[in-house]
Amino acid sequence: MGGLGAPRALLASLAGLLLACGGQETLDDAVLDARPPEQTSLDALAVDPGSRDTAAKDARDADKALPGADTQLLFGGWPWPAKTPAVGLALEVENGVGTPLRVQKGATFFINQIDIRSFVTATRDQGLRNLIAQSDFGGLGWLGVRQVDQESVGAPGPYTRRRYYRDAAWMNLPSHFIVEPVDSRGRLTGLPILLNAGTEHQRRAGLDDFFIRRFRGIQTATGCATPDDCSTSTSFEEEAILELRNAYEHAQRQTLTLRSDTRALRLRWSLRPAAPYEIPVEQVVDGRYTYGFRIGVEALTPPRPDGTYAPGTEISFQLTLRDGAGNRLHPQGYLPPYNQVAPDGTDSGVQYYRAFFDATATYYRRKHRERMLMTQIIGPAQHIQPIRSIVPLEAFLDPAVDEQVIATPERDGVFAQFATLPFANVLFGGAFVDPSLWNLPNTDTWQFKLPDNAQPGTYLVTVKGRRAWLGEDLPATTTLEIQVGTRQRTQPKLTTGPCTSCHSKGGELGTVLHANDNRAACAGCHAPLAFELEGPIFVRTHFIHSRSNRFDAPLQQCSSCHLTKESIQRTSKAACLSCHKSYPDSHVAQFGPIESMYVGGGAESFQQCTGACHTRHPGSGL
Template sequence: MKSPPTLKSLLLSLPLLAMASGCNLLDTSDAEGTRGRGARAFDPYSSSASGAISLSLLSFKGCAMLPNGESVSKGGLTLPAYPDTCVPLNSGYPLAPAVEPTARQDVTPGELYFLREFSAMDLSLGEQTDYNDLRKPSAWVRLQSEFKDLDWSGLTIGRDEWKRTDVATFQRETFFENAAWMLSNDDTLLLEVLDADGNVRASQTYLRTDFLGENSATGRTRVSRTVSGIARPAYPGDPNPQPSPNYGALEYATAVKVSFAGSTNPFKTFTMPQLTGEGVIRITWSLLPKKPFLFPVNFVPSAERPTTCYQVGADGLATDVPVACGFGLTQKVQVGRPPNGRFYQPGETLDFVVSLQDGDGHALHPRDTMPSYLDYMGDASNGLAYFNGSMLLTWRDGSASESGYKVVGPLQDLKVVNGSFTPPYFAYPMTSEPEFYVPAGVEFRPGAMEHRPTTRYRVALPEDAKPGTYAILLKGHRNFMGERLNRLDPFFFQVGQTQATTYPGRIGNCQVCHNGVNSLSNVHHGVSVDHVETCKACHHDESVGHVSDFMHRIHMSSRKYAQNKGDCTLCHLTRESALRPSMVACAGCHPGTHGDEYKDLEFQEPSSTPNIYGNCANACHVTTPPAEHVLPAR
């Protein structure tokens, strides 16, 4: 009688069917700058072999912060302008009192860096709690916040956005807009690297226009008052807010966040000085010349990095041989051999192993397990980042967490979900979020923070799975030596047939603008333009932003988008894709067009008819499309 196979033997038996994102199943041969489906990504800035290393600098309530939400200590430095204690972002709601920070930010001396992101935030929780009075939150941002010395002249009340967070719960966010500093386009950031004695050892000046996201169009920079845990209003303008039965009490937050992210000029570099020990990176914003932002750092030479990564064997997985980590993030997948040796059948179980590596091909974790959540929070995960509710909900940045996977398919059925919790294709998980390597809320479960998640996953395919090409979507984040990277890579496998299928091809041409350093692989989640149609697999409800809303809103509001904003043919490749008006799709470009006439649709169940996702006013908007819109030919 044969003994059962071990996990190691099963892993070794998995053939390497998908080893790199964007494998050559799809035709993505179109050159950048041309109209069509594909483009070659430009991303030479993500590993030890790079021309330069991207640097992200984050600040929360005056303290430098690591991307895991932990405040950075000034160590032994004498920095009168840097706080001795910092408010812990990860303390939840309400924020805990300030404590002495312990995290350290390491950088590599002698390495060429460029500033990819500077983000700073101040936050007031549970203080401006008069639901009907926006004067108090406005006064706080202008007179009390860390950004009170900015030019706030011209400030107005802007977009009023309701977002469903569960079946009976909403979040209302009211934005403040049009302040002079928000509209500025010629301000600068002076970056200086100081040694422990305060001497400037390196410097570089960045223009605001050197960043792709430098104003509120992308939602990163935001000034707003948010009320969470609220039930639907009784009528538009209802002044009596009621807490959701699923929430308990209303939560109020007023925030100012300034974020310059996505470098359009990574060739503007500086050399991290050849220093050891402690130092400071100082950012002086020309709009706040008397209040520089300080980021204490430790200079750790490459030769002194601990050997916490692993060499990779011929099978593409980690060996037991330790090695020092490098920069970058590469996601790889090994898909198990289907029972028939060619493709999976409906009802069978997909079997795959994840391997997360640096840009030099070193494994960031052992063969069978990933780092624990405790390792992540302690900056001991070799840079791998996990889901962090505080970074998502408080810092308001989904690109800082959410590492995990989603299985979707077949590709030809990937369509925008409108008003339904059930997508017209297979998705695991079916919810908008991916399946996290470490589940949300694990920090509140006894002992769970020490659990090391597996690298092997099994997903049951439905009995009625349609034939075609399916994708394992890996969403990953890594923060290492100041470098903060996001990656979303698809890996393909076949179900029901050997013949490959592809995306519907209803939208495209992203590479006309997103090429070179602006390639989508360098923006936000880091998905290649070749696979932009995978965005809809997650962004199909309000909780994470509906794709037809934020895509329109970002591009129509961006001063970098110089194209005719009424020309739908640039992004919509088929007429059908441009002929589904809805409250969600149209409001991105035309907020408040109907006033409160259809306001109640925002609070209808997504599965009800009509709703904000529905094909509203069919007789008006489809039969006679707006004359100012240029639509694809029939």
């Protein structure tokens, strides 16, 4: 957007959109009333060089606190984006009401996340009928909506069943958002920005503005007698969810610098032209912290003189959570009690696991809001592979066990251990056994014990977490390498890639998900849990890419990601049915019906079916 021509073109486009969309304010109210008195047309909003000094003086008189020494003043005193790095804002709306937003005064922002949710409750199973009739999403157009997946959790019962719906008309219509900074009277205080939401069926051609785009209808039934029988349930929630995350690079260049009289962001959605959302904004000055998020991890137990650890050694590790300027977000040696953090975090932005309050579901529902703080060790690197041994719920509840061993060399061909922070016996023990555990202070230190038969090589210690502070919702991951039994560094042998052919320009692995671009460091945390069997990374990758319209290669073409023929020849329910939605009747008779949309069945889903069948995949390219 160089010079004045581009801003004028953008404003003209926005003017046309505002006229077409209507809303609570007409264009005259929203734009023309914000002009200096001498301006009488839209053309006058493009300040010519001769009047720029006068406009700047008027703006300084009206607003002494315009941010940034490099800020240019255009459009009657509206601030042009400063040269300082912009911060990604996360906007939220629930049942038509914008979640109040506190931001750091003087910062420059782009929109990195939009979460809009609408829900109603019912006592009978009526699909999405009540949502369509009663919610603020009701008038969007639901023709064509259909159930595409279903999953139940809660064994041995009672069960919670979730049904997922797609293809409603509104999900397949191109739409856009306009974000307008406004004052207490609803008048513009800066340039609006235009964001293209695309459609459910739009591919990855870069024609929209967000790498992750999810439009959903969901029905949740609780108290079901069996995974499939909810006839006795009297508790149903019907919801519509829109998730836009991870702005592409070109969208990040559309920025907002809020004037001191900005009191809200008005969020106009082209599918709801007469009813814009309003998100209250409070600008604060917080000298204790800055935007950004860093995780540090160090080994407190020193290695041997040669720099290696011996098999059987118990190693203490400590994390440090910091903001972008390096300020500590917690005292050394201490993490706050769970009840002081969940569900909304601390003043410093520290977050813990919060799915107890806001249920998540891989791909379909708000997984980014889970915000687990977690650590793992896996190795040796040359033997890293998916873990298929199931971690029972009891392992999370045992008060004597803080760190869970999830893979052993004998059973899994690799060693792995993980720990949630706070420890799982506090997180899940407080939820299901003793609520007082959530009042206890926690530690930033933990221990991983190498097995006595630990094979020599490089072991990866990873910590991942998420910080939500003054409008920024940011993941971070860091990995520390330690040497066990040898000084020779060993490397993983990955059988998939390259992810960068799709994950780029704002959707890099180092930005999305956990902000982790070291794929070898995923398997240690991503093991199948008894209450979340879809944990393994191969299950999640298959499931997400088979459901997402972002992935535009033929699904049968395994060579799009797999590098070797051998890498697609370990067949199991979990491997096959995380991508396929059905299998032949002969398989149903032999292996049972499909019971899980993620892995096909239960614990047996990770066992290898046979070494004699499925040595080839039609159309695989391998």
